Amino acid sequence: MNHSVKKVNMGVILCRHCNALIDTVDTNRIATFYGVCNQPECRQQRSATNASIRDVTKEE
Numbered sequence: 001m002n003h004s005v006k007k008v009n010m011g012v013i014l015c016r017h018c019n020a021l022i023d024t025v026d027t028n029r030i031a032t033f034y035g036v037c038n039q040p041e042c043r044q045q046r047s048a049t050n051a052s053i054r055d056v057t058k059e060e
Contacts, residue, residue: 017042 011025015037022037036046 015039015042017045 007026009024009026010029011027011031011033013022013025013033013035014020015022016034018037018039018041020037020039022035025031025033036042
């Protein structure tokens with residue numbers, strides 16, 4: 001009898017712009033992480049967001 005147990009990843013990585021599922025992550029609890037998917041629209045938004053974050057960081 002095979003007693004193999006399938007491990008379930010409880011963490012997810014979602015696109016911060018379109019909420020698409022990017023990947024799952026092995027975590028000890030339910031967790032949500034945000035990244036940016038490979039869609040051109042999301043990549044363009046990421047570029048605009050990074051520019052504004054850099055501007056704020058330089059001011060501090």
